[in-house]
Amino acid sequence: MDVQKPLSISPSQFTPPETLRVRPLLLKPQWMNGLSERLLVSHYENNYGGALRRLNAIRARLASLDWPHTPVFEINGLKREELIAASSVILHENYFDSLGGHGDNPPSGTEEPPLELSQALERDFGGLKAWRAEFTSMAKALAGGSGWVILAWSERFGRLINQWAADHAHNLTGATPILALDMYEHAYHLDFGAKAAAYVDKVMANLNWERIGARYRLAIGEGADEDKFFLPYGAPVKEEARISAEELRTALESNDNRRPVLLDLCLPRDLPRRIDMLAGASMHAPGALSSWVEELPRDRPTVVYCICGFQVSGTAVTKLRERGYDARALVGGITAWHAIGGTTVPLDTSTYEEVP
Numbered sequence: 001m002d003v004q005k006p007l008s009i010s011p012s013q014f015t016p017p018e019t020l021r022v023r024p025l026l027l028k029p030q031w032m033n034g035l036s037e038r039l040l041v042s043h044y045e046n047n048y049g050g051a052l053r054r055l056n057a058i059r060a061r062l063a064s065l066d067w068p069h070t071p072v073f074e075i076n077g078l079k080r081e082e083l084i085a086a087s088s089v090i091l092h093e094n095y096f097d098s099l100g101g102h103g104d105n106p107p108s109g110t111e112e113p114p115l116e117l118s119q120a121l122e123r124d125f126g127g128l129k130a131w132r133a134e135f136t137s138m139a140k141a142l143a144g145g146s147g148w149v150i151l152a153w154s155e156r157f158g159r160l161i162n163q164w165a166a167d168h169a170h171n172l173t174g175a176t177p178i179l180a181l182d183m184y185e186h187a188y189h190l191d192f193g194a195k196a197a198a199y200v201d202k203v204m205a206n207l208n209w210e211r212i213g214a215r216y217r218l219a220i221g222e223g224a225d226e227d228k229f230f231l232p233y234g235a236p237v238k239e240e241a242r243i244s245a246e247e248l249r250t251a252l253e254s255n256d257n258r259r260p261v262l263l264d265l266c267l268p269r270d271l272p273r274r275i276d277m278l279a280g281a282s283m284h285a286p287g288a289l290s291s292w293v294e295e296l297p298r299d300r301p302t303v304v305y306c307i308c309g310f311q312v313s314g315t316a317v318t319k320l321r322e323r324g325y326d327a328r329a330l331v332g333g334i335t336a337w338h339a340i341g342g343t344t345v346p347l348d349t350s351t352y353e354e355v356p
């Protein structure tokens, strides 16, 4: 599966072809089952985002190389680092996609794989319980070290396997990751200290088997309508109602009269989760839309963002578009903006409405 594909966002004419766009969080970080928002967001923004930024920087450098005249040590170094960063990006996207509840419901911890995957686990491991025992034991055996444990589909072997990976670029040739479990210390230390085994158990209690099952169907070539499982909850379905963080950065760098107006929407209960905002944005309460909507210019596009790009920005964009505004929701919200290294300013709530 192309890592860009599940959101069906077509390549933008505004971003260089070597730029890989950030993938939004699908999990709701504030409502997980024993994994803190601080841990998950730090991991996403700094480690996943770091790998993505590194990959894009390497790709840009590679695109500018005069290959026949570049020293071999530079070629070797760049291509090695490209492979490591690219594999880290893909495995982190798999990891984060594999976690989370459904819509507004937190992970139950009792969910089971969908039928096709359940049957495959039965066929290849003797059942879910036996697979889980092997997978979690492998992960706990990496405690104090680092690496990944990966449930992967091997076309050559015709079966699912549990694979150990010493680092990001260590994968069984030709196998497709279905579920990747991050065993680097950065994945758990903030919440669990050195108790890696407790972290593994919590990850297993947060799995989103619907999305893992969709990945399995895609891997075996039976996926038909799987994209819908990878759209953030509440985000606009129509592509023209969304904008990627990379597209927004490019649009904000332009100084023409089509520079977007930025709206920062936040539910009152979520204000304590916020410390910063995009420069030039004005902050509003979604529930007070009728009081601020008429101030929006109609001759410029409006970009609406919230924390992670779920229903807060999605619902507002739908309402604005119904009123004829050229409004788009920022995919992944300010969290994705952080992950691409976008700059912010301290939060300014002076324009925020009191909502009863």
Ligand SMILES: [Fe+2]
Binding pocket: 043, 047, 048, 092, 182, 184, 186, 187
């Ligand atoms: Fe990680």
